[in-house]
Amino acid sequence: MPRTEIDLQQTISFLSILDEEGNADEELVPYLDDDTLRRLFRVMLLSRRFDERLLQLQRQGRLGTFAPVKGQEAAQVGAMAPLRRTDWFVPSFRETAAALWRDTPLSGLLLYNAGFNEGGLPPEGNNDLPIAIPVATQVPHAVGLGYSARAQGKDDVAIVFFGDGATSEGDFHEAINFSGVFSTPTIFLCQNNQWAISVPREKQTHSRTLAQKAIAYGIPGIQVDGNDVLAVYVATAEAAERARAGGGPTFIECITYRLSLHTTADDPTRYRSEEEVQAWERKEPLIRFRRYLESRGLLSEQEVERLEQEIKEEIAQAWEEAQMQMENPDPSVMFEHIYAESPDYLKAQRDAFQKEIGGG
Amino acid sequence: MAKLTMAKALNLALAQEMERDKSVYVMGEDVGRDGGVFRITEGLIDRFGEVRVMDTPLAESAIVGVGIGMAVAGLKPICEIQFSGFSYMGIDQLESHAARMRWRSRGRWSVPMVVRAPYGGGVRALEHHSESKEVFYAHTPGLKMVIPSGPRNARALLVSAIRDPDPVVFFEPKAIYRAFREEVPDEEETLPLGKARIVREGGDITLVAYGAMLRPTLEAAEQLAGDGIDPEVIDLLTISPMDDETIAASVRKNGRVVIVHEAQRSFGAGAEIFARLNEKAFWYLEAPMERVTGYDVIVPFFAREKAYLPDAERIVHAARRALQ
Numbered sequence A: 001m002p003r004t005e006i007d008l009q010q011t012i013s014f015l016s017i018l019d020e021e022g023n024a025d026e027e028l029v030p031y032l033d034d035d036t037l038r039r040l041f042r043v044m045l046l047s048r049r050f051d052e053r054l055l056q057l058q059r060q061g062r063l064g065t066f067a068p069v070k071g072q073e074a075a076q077v078g079a080m081a082p083l084r085r086t087d088w089f090v091p092s093f094r095e096t097a098a099a100l101w102r103d104t105p106l107s108g109l110l111l112y113n114a115g116f117n118e119g120g121l122p123p124e125g126n127n128d129l130p131i132a133i134p135v136a137t138q139v140p141h142a143v144g145l146g147y148s149a150r151a152q153g154k155d156d157v158a159i160v161f162f163g164d165g166a167t168s169e170g171d172f173h174e175a176i177n178f179s180g181v182f183s184t185p186t187i188f189l190c191q192n193n194q195w196a197i198s199v200p201r202e203k204q205t206h207s208r209t210l211a212q213k214a215i216a217y218g219i220p221g222i223q224v225d226g227n228d229v230l231a232v233y234v235a236t237a238e239a240a241e242r243a244r245a246g247g248g249p250t251f252i253e254c255i256t257y258r259l260s261l262h263t264t265a266d267d268p269t270r271y272r273s274e275e276e277v278q279a280w281e282r283k284e285p286l287i288r289f290r291r292y293l294e295s296r297g298l299l300s301e302q303e304v305e306r307l308e309q310e311i312k313e314e315i316a317q318a319w320e321e322a323q324m325q326m327e328n329p330d331p332s333v334m335f336e337h338i339y340a341e342s343p344d345y346l347k348a349q350r351d352a353f354q355k356e357i358g359g360g
Numbered sequence B: 001m002a003k004l005t006m007a008k009a010l011n012l013a014l015a016q017e018m019e020r021d022k023s024v025y026v027m028g029e030d031v032g033r034d035g036g037v038f039r040i041t042e043g044l045i046d047r048f049g050e051v052r053v054m055d056t057p058l059a060e061s062a063i064v065g066v067g068i069g070m071a072v073a074g075l076k077p078i079c080e081i082q083f084s085g086f087s088y089m090g091i092d093q094l095e096s097h098a099a100r101m102r103w104r105s106r107g108r109w110s111v112p113m114v115v116r117a118p119y120g121g122g123v124r125a126l127e128h129h130s131e132s133k134e135v136f137y138a139h140t141p142g143l144k145m146v147i148p149s150g151p152r153n154a155r156a157l158l159v160s161a162i163r164d165p166d167p168v169v170f171f172e173p174k175a176i177y178r179a180f181r182e183e184v185p186d187e188e189e190t191l192p193l194g195k196a197r198i199v200r201e202g203g204d205i206t207l208v209a210y211g212a213m214l215r216p217t218l219e220a221a222e223q224l225a226g227d228g229i230d231p232e233v234i235d236l237l238t239i240s241p242m243d244d245e246t247i248a249a250s251v252r253k254n255g256r257v258v259i260v261h262e263a264q265r266s267f268g269a270g271a272e273i274f275a276r277l278n279e280k281a282f283w284y285l286e287a288p289m290e291r292v293t294g295y296d297v298i299v300p301f302f303a304r305e306k307a308y309l310p311d312a313e314r315i316v317h318a319a320r321r322a323l324q
């Protein structure tokens, strides 16, 4: 009588649809038209090749520090695909693949990585927030964006991306709790890529899963194979549908792996083994999805070759465009967009600055 | 004696203090196995173990807050914040507790901790990795705010900060972690907190700088010297409590002064120095006081960072205005 088990009325499930070989569990495969399936693959491939090009350019000293996305393409593309352009996209700093699904121009991403504020401009028509670098600080915004959409009678939802490390920050907990209390249409999309720089997931939290944190806040939570684009798609589509219908937030933990560097300033050989990386290489997201599409007759060797060529040209052209914009940067741009209306003291500083650089 | 970079000199200070005093602990993100993203804590986990060198979860509020608890209970934690731009969740703990524990407990409890963070621009970094927000801390009674300018004084000041009975925020100018080497003695060396240093004596004008700005300021001093002007250069070293007397004495002698910092201009350390000089040296001034600072903008992405940061040329211009 005095000590009984409490029924939390909530469990956490794990969802996987495509295995590592690209075999599908037919009962779980979502209905997607052929064009969407092809686009999922194209954006994942574009993201992989773009990442490789960024790394090259960074190593040549043309770009600054950046966070490679390699290995996490399915988690990002699968999560964005069920959403609309008016749904709010709240990235952290590694969401290149998600941004590409939203048709963010490659030249803008290149400009950003070359140290130009111009690269921060979100694409017209998209409800996209800019890259957020301080870990987890963007998570509460997605609660407010969702709350605002609902308050204005819209059925848009907000999706926020963050990592396993971010779940240790107060902002994450405050936001997810707030979202549960107000039942906001928010999707918390956690990419558990097993590492936060050198700190492994097991040292980040003593919880068995990250997904179970949803239980503490009384919202639905699910763990999915984050390298399986179809599983991520299904989990996010369900979450979005629930949120649009007034059912509140969902926490999705995508099990994935950061196959590359934390950032270009990082040396992973200091803290993780090559065997571990290779084991995850075998589970990487592109190969299995390609096999699946091939098995459905939606992709062939020649088509992949054609895609590769197309993507190569697209990236080359974007770099040309970016370089044009990078020539002779006007330094006084740094005075722009601080306020809607520049205060007088700031105008005076700008004038003095221009006089000084103008040889005055 | 060995010629060390500032990164290595800081590492030496940590290792020697941990060796000397069993109550000194190091904690922060990636400070253990990785040795810190700037390698300042390199090798410490192998030497002192996982209890004294803590790879913490990604949680700045807890890094500082847990550090406060450890300090009150008798340890001397050194908390690393990976970049000063990520210290803001920890500021609540610093302002609300670290700075007030002695005061609130009427002297019963104290917080002998150090919060270290790389700060400042000049390394082509991402957003939030180039700011200089030292005044956030300098503005808070109960905290000390220290900024070294080179390997030798960084080592000596960090040792003093660790031994200090009060919480010290210790900003490391990341642009000069590996920019040059200096002779650093093997045997322990300390420098008093709250004391500025005259780096170069001169009788025509006083230039005051700190952190990574000391080097362009010395460069400017050389250029001025080439034109027959004899500048005095003061390295502040501690932002708060500020050694205004050393600055005032120099300005009373020279009558002209330029303050240099990379932090934004408004409400910056320069403004505070002006105010103190107004109190301590006003009648000796022969020209309006000058300051060369970052502009009142958010530090631009790195393609335009050079335009934001003060350099020797801007300092020379300001000195010439003050000398007119």
Ligand SMILES: Cc1ncc(C[n+]2csc(CCOP(=O)(O)OP(=O)(O)O)c2C)c(N)n1
Residues within 6 Å of the ligand: A094, A133, A134, A135, A136, A162, A163, A164, A165, A166, A167, A193, A195, A196, A197, A258, A262, B029, B058, B060, B082, B086
């Ligand atoms: C508040 C804050 N603290 C520290 C950092 C430095 N930092 C950048 S990314 C990172 C690890 C993030 O790990 P995780 O959340 O798992 O995301 P991942 O990098 O794996 O994508 C750290 C410590 C930061 N950007 N913001």
Ligand SMILES: [Mg+2]
Residues within 6 Å of the ligand: A163, A164, A165, A191, A192, A193, A194, A195, A196, A197
């Ligand atoms: Mg991670």
